[in-house]
Each structure stands twice: as C-alpha cells, then as structure tokens.
Amino acid sequence: MKITVLGMGYVGLSNAILLSQSNEVIGIDVVSEKVNLINNKKSPLKDDYIINYLKNKNLNFVAKTSGKDDYADSDLVILALPTNYDEKEEFFDTHFLDDAIKEIKEIRNNLPILIKSTIPIGYTREKNEEYKSNNIYFSPEFLREGKALYDSLHPSRIIVSENGGFEKEIARLYKSEALNNPKVLLMKSDEAESVKLFANTYLAMRVSFFNELDTFAIAKGLDSKNIIEGISEDPRIGNYYNNPSFGYGGYCLPKDTRQLYANYKEIPNALFKPIIESNEVRKEFIAKDIMTYKPKQIGIYRLVMKKGSDNFRKSAIFDIIEILKKENVDLIIYEPTVDSDEFEGLKVINNLEEFKEADIIIANRISDDLKDIEEKVYSRDIFTRD
Ligand SMILES: NC(=O)c1ccc[n+]([C@@H]2O[C@H](COP(=O)([O-])OP(=O)(O)OC[C@H]3O[C@@H](n4cnc5c(N)ncnc54)[C@H](O)[C@@H]3O)[C@@H](O)[C@H]2O)c1
Structure with a gap:
C-alpha cells in the first residue's frame, strides 16, 4: 500500500515509521528542518524507539x-495534524484538518482519509456529510510522548470508525505491525471519537483525584504515601497512575478534558467541569504551600512535564511560575534544553551547582541530580522520591 502521512509530530512520525516497515510511506511536514532530519535518518523528536528505527531499520519512508503530488497514487492519507484548543471559541481549532481534507478532496474525492488527530465528537461524520462521502475514518491514538513508537508497536487496542468498508483494511494495517496481538474494535465514528476524549478525561480525573488527596494530606499533616498505598491495594482501584504531581499537563490532557466538557453542551453533567477546575485549584495550592517556606529565591528544576520529555507544552509548572511571580520572590530556572540565559523574563542557570544555591528547589518530578540537596527540594513526586 502507498500511504501519505500529514504531520511529522509524535503521532504522524510514529505512525509513518510503524507502517513503512511493510508499506511505502510518504511523510509530510511544513517544517523543512524536520523533513531534512528524517531523510537523513535522524529523529526530530526525543524518542528512543523512533531514533533507533530511523537509524537501523529498513524502512520504505x-x-x-x-x-x-502523492495523493493521485496513494491508497490512504493519514492526518496527524495539531488540533489545539481555542480558548475563545471553547472548542478545538480544526483548521489544519479542514484545510487538508479540502485539498485532498479537491484532488481525489475517492481517496480514503484516516484521522489520527484528536477531534471533537461528531467531526468525522460532519466531514463525511459535508463532502457527501463515506471514506473519512477516525482511529483514536493512545501513544505517549517519548514512548510514541513503542506504544504504536504495542497498542492497548486498535479502534477504527466503521463507515465506508475500508475500516477492516485499516485495522489490518495496524494489527499486522503490532507486536502484542491487540484487540480490534470497530464502532461509529462518534463513538470512536468519544473513546479518545473520555479516556483522556478519565486519566485527568485520576491524576486530579490523587492530587487532591495529597492536598488534603499536606493540609492535615498526614503522609500521602500511606494513604495512597492503603487505598491502591484495592484491586478495583489499582496501584498505578497514582503518583501526586503539581497538576496534570502536557499537550493532550488539558485540551481533551476541555473539549469533552464543551461537547456536552446542554446534556446534563456535573463531573467534568470540576476536573478542569481541580487542576487549577491544585496549582494554586502548591504555589501557596511553597511560599509557606518563606523562600527569597526559588529554583525551578525543569520546565518539561515529565522525565524524558522534549517539550514544555502545557507543563503544570508554568501556571505555578505565574502565581509565584506575584510574590516577592526571585525565580531562577534550570532547564538544559533551553540554550539561553533567559526564559520568558526569568533567569536560566544551567550550571547545576550554581542553581542549587537557591533557598528552595521545586521539582514536579525528582531526579538523581538533586539527591545531594534533598532537604531543600519541594516536590510531590512521592513514589519516585524513595
Ligand atoms: N502528542 C501525543 O502524545 C498525542 C497522543 C494522542 C493523540 N494526539 C493528537 O494527535 C494530533 C497531533 O499531535 P502531535 O503531538 O503529533 O502534534 P505535533 O504538534 O507534535 O505535530 C504536528 C506536526 O504537524 C505539522 N504540521 C502543521 N501543519 C501542517 C500541514 N498543513 N501539513 C503538514 N504538516 C503540518 C507540524 O509542523 C508538526 O510537526 C493532535 O490532535 C493531538 O491531540 C497526540
């Protein structure tokens, strides 16, 4: 099969590499530096599997x-373009997808399109209605940044929207590359889109639950770890995804929870808005709790959301910084991926020893780098700390 993939971010690049093991794949990105890197077998993203597969595997990519130029003889186009949340419209901005679908449809109306971007519920159906077609499909993507290709090779499940008949071929494409024999689920496009938003909102809810538990424990002088271990032994709750943090963040959870809430419109609901609000309340609490130590200088250890990440998209630490900026306190940043001595008006000190001289170091996630000054590290990373 010849497959054209639009967008060489985490989703597009890992899909392209996965499928180019057995198919001819053309990867498209508007950023020429990314294109050049990929053609030189170098990864534009920090992801061990992507780096290794690009370098060492025999890919038709x-x-x-x-x-x-490739739509005419492609058998499938995959769209992995950004869908950012538009704060004004209170909905995903789907213009990248809208424009791409329009262009593809103008060139070849009968070319199957598979959307891998996260989209509002109803988007695929509405696009098929708009173009009087049934060949636009949706398959939710569940990969994690930094482990994107690994997750594509070991998908927890393969879900494809059922409409024009090509869904079985799409499911076969992905299943044949998977190393773990995943379950395939076919469903209406509105349902497949719902799966993605409800799954991410569940994860955000779980993070918020353990974070608010941790807030309670701090306020009452209790040990969060004991409480979390105690409740997580119940197999219905489970001992995983329960490590407190400053708040959920990253590219997907903040925007997908908001999109799901927006999709409810007048449908009765009371659960979803508080998940969004809880994250803000948590960050305010954390900033306040940091200030109880009365620091004059605060060192911010890393801007990335989690270990191994290569970007700062919607890291919880940014909101904490904004709150702390209003206090009479000096803020300095340690972030080795920033190649400058200033970041958004704050001083960057990438000499770790000099950075460690701050009165308090705040770290969403702990690292061995901080072991020697542990007594002045503020973190809620309870399970990594030990
Ligand atoms: N990042 C994740 O972990 C993840 C997981 C599941 C789903 N998703 C969803 O998948 C989509 C893509 O996410 P991502 O993290 O890969 O995004 P990204 O922002 O990392 O990558 C998107 C890429 O598309 C390129 N691009 C923009 N406009 C283009 C155009 N017109 N033609 C070709 N390329 C263009 C950008 O240069 C960029 O390289 C989003 O909807 C996201 O919500 C992301």
Whole structure:
C-alpha cells in the first residue's frame, strides 16, 4: 500500500515509521528542518524507539514538505495534524484538518482519509456529510510522548470508525505491525471519537483525584504515601497512575478534558467541569504551600512535564511560575534544553551547582541530580522520591 502521512509530530512520525516497515510511506511536514532530519535518518523528536528505527531499520519512508503530488497514487492519507484548543471559541481549532481534507478532496474525492488527530465528537461524520462521502475514518491514538513508537508497536487496542468498508483494511494495517496481538474494535465514528476524549478525561480525573488527596494530606499533616498505598491495594482501584504531581499537563490532557466538557453542551453533567477546575485549584495550592517556606529565591528544576520529555507544552509548572511571580520572590530556572540565559523574563542557570544555591528547589518530578540537596527540594513526586 502507498500511504501519505500529514504531520511529522509524535503521532504522524510514529505512525509513518510503524507502517513503512511493510508499506511505502510518504511523510509530510511544513517544517523543512524536520523533513531534512528524517531523510537523513535522524529523529526530530526525543524518542528512543523512533531514533533507533530511523537509524537501523529498513524502512520504505521518505519525507517531503508537500503531499499534493502523492495523493493521485496513494491508497490512504493519514492526518496527524495539531488540533489545539481555542480558548475563545471553547472548542478545538480544526483548521489544519479542514484545510487538508479540502485539498485532498479537491484532488481525489475517492481517496480514503484516516484521522489520527484528536477531534471533537461528531467531526468525522460532519466531514463525511459535508463532502457527501463515506471514506473519512477516525482511529483514536493512545501513544505517549517519548514512548510514541513503542506504544504504536504495542497498542492497548486498535479502534477504527466503521463507515465506508475500508475500516477492516485499516485495522489490518495496524494489527499486522503490532507486536502484542491487540484487540480490534470497530464502532461509529462518534463513538470512536468519544473513546479518545473520555479516556483522556478519565486519566485527568485520576491524576486530579490523587492530587487532591495529597492536598488534603499536606493540609492535615498526614503522609500521602500511606494513604495512597492503603487505598491502591484495592484491586478495583489499582496501584498505578497514582503518583501526586503539581497538576496534570502536557499537550493532550488539558485540551481533551476541555473539549469533552464543551461537547456536552446542554446534556446534563456535573463531573467534568470540576476536573478542569481541580487542576487549577491544585496549582494554586502548591504555589501557596511553597511560599509557606518563606523562600527569597526559588529554583525551578525543569520546565518539561515529565522525565524524558522534549517539550514544555502545557507543563503544570508554568501556571505555578505565574502565581509565584506575584510574590516577592526571585525565580531562577534550570532547564538544559533551553540554550539561553533567559526564559520568558526569568533567569536560566544551567550550571547545576550554581542553581542549587537557591533557598528552595521545586521539582514536579525528582531526579538523581538533586539527591545531594534533598532537604531543600519541594516536590510531590512521592513514589519516585524513595
Ligand atoms: N502528542 C501525543 O502524545 C498525542 C497522543 C494522542 C493523540 N494526539 C493528537 O494527535 C494530533 C497531533 O499531535 P502531535 O503531538 O503529533 O502534534 P505535533 O504538534 O507534535 O505535530 C504536528 C506536526 O504537524 C505539522 N504540521 C502543521 N501543519 C501542517 C500541514 N498543513 N501539513 C503538514 N504538516 C503540518 C507540524 O509542523 C508538526 O510537526 C493532535 O490532535 C493531538 O491531540 C497526540
């Protein structure tokens, strides 16, 4: 099969590498630096499997800056373009997808399109209605940043929307590359879109639950770890995904929870808005709790959301910084991926020893780098700390 993939971010690149093991794949991105790196077998993203597969595997994969010439003889186009949350419209901004679908449809109306981006519920159906077609499909993507290709090779499940008949071929494409014989689920596109938003909102709810438990424990002088271990031994709750943090963040959870809430419109609900609000309340609490130590200088250890991440998209630490900026306190940052001595008006000190001289170091996630000054590290990373 010849497959054109639009968007060489985490989703597009890992899909392209996965499928180019057995298919001809053309990867498209508007950023020519990314395209050049990929064609030189170098990864634009920090992801061990992507780096290794690009370098060492025999892939039938070429990257370009435009897909126009390839639509004519492609068998499938995969869209892995950004869908950022538009704060004003209170809905995902789908213009990248809208434009790509329009262009593809103008060139070849009968070319199957598979959307891998996260989209509002109803989007695929509405696009099929708009173009009087039934060949736009949706398959939710569940990969994690930094482990994107690993997760694509070991998918927890493969879900494809059922409409024009090509869904079985799409499911076969993904299943044949998976190393773990995953379950395949076919369902209406509105249902497949719902799966993605409800799954991410569940994860955000779980993070918020353990974070608010931790807030309670701090306020009452209790040991969060004991409480969390105690409740997580119940197999219905489970001992995983329960480590407190400053708040949930990253590219997906903040925007997907908001999109699900927006999709409810007038449908009765009371659970979803508080999940969004809880994250804000948590960050305010953490900032306040840090200030109880009366620091004059606060060192912010890393801006990335989690270990191994290569970007700062919607890291919880940014909101904490904004709150702390209002206090009479000096803020300094340690972030080795920032190649400058200033970041958004704050001083960056990438000499770790100099950085460690701050009165208090705040770290969403603990690292061995901080072992020697542990007594002045503020973190709620309870399970990694030991
Ligand atoms: N990052 C994740 O962990 C993850 C997981 C599941 C789903 N998703 C969803 O998948 C989608 C993509 O996420 P991502 O993290 O890969 O995004 P990303 O922002 O990392 O990558 C998107 C890429 O698309 C490129 N691009 C933008 N406009 C383009 C165009 N017109 N033509 C070609 N390329 C273009 C950008 O240069 C960028 O490289 C989003 O909807 C996201 O919500 C992401």
